[in-house]
Amino acid sequence: MVNHGLQRIPRFQAENLEHNKTVFERVNDMATKMGCTPGQLALAWVHHQGSDVCPIPGTTKIENFDQNIGALSIKLTPEEMTELESFASAEAVKGDRYAGGTAFTWMESDTPPLSSWTSE
Template sequence: MTRLQGDNFDHNKLVFERVSEMAQRKGCTLGQLALACVLHQGDDVAPIPGTTKIDNLNQNLGALAVKLTVEEMAELKFLASFKGARIPEQILAHSYLDTPPLSSWKDE
C-alpha cells in the first residue's frame, strides 16, 4: 500500500492529524466529521454508512448535529490530498470501481 510507505506515509499522517484536530475542535468523532462533510456537499448527495450495531447507528446520526462553515469545508477539501494509491494496482486491475475524481465534484 503506497499510502503507507516512505514520504507518502509522513504526508498522510499529517493530513490525518489535521483532520483529527478539526474533529476534536468540532467535538465529534472522525466518522461524524466525514459524514457531516458529505452532508454539507448539497441536497443531491447523501452518505450511506453501513452498520450492524445500534450504538454505531446512533454515533452516525450524531453527524447531523455537526455544522461546518464554508471555511471548514474548504479546509477539508484542501486536506483531502492523500498521497499514494488507495488500492493496490493488483486489486484495482480486477475491480469495477468507477468513482469520479474529486476534481469533478461541484464546488459550492
C-alpha cells in the same frame, strides 16, 4: 498486531504513510475542535456536498450507528469546508487508495442525473 494486507495498499506504504498520518492528525484536530469524531466530520462533509449526495455508511455496531446519526447535527460553515478540503482533499493524500491504482468507483458509473429521476 500488524495487518499485512494494509502494506499492499499504496496509501499505507512507508513513503506515503508519514504524510498521510499528518493529514489524519489535522482532520482529527479539527474534529476535536468541533466536538465530534473524525468519522462524523467526514460524514458531515459528505452531507454538505449537495442535496443529491447521501452517504451510506455501513456498520454492525449500535454505537457506530449512533455516531453516524450524530453527524447529521454537524453544520459546517463555508470556511470550515474550505479548511477541511485544504488539507484532506483527494489530491492532498499520497498514494493510491487501492493496490494496482484502480477500482470501480462512482466515477466509472452510469448513474443518471437526479433531475431525470421520476416518482411514478
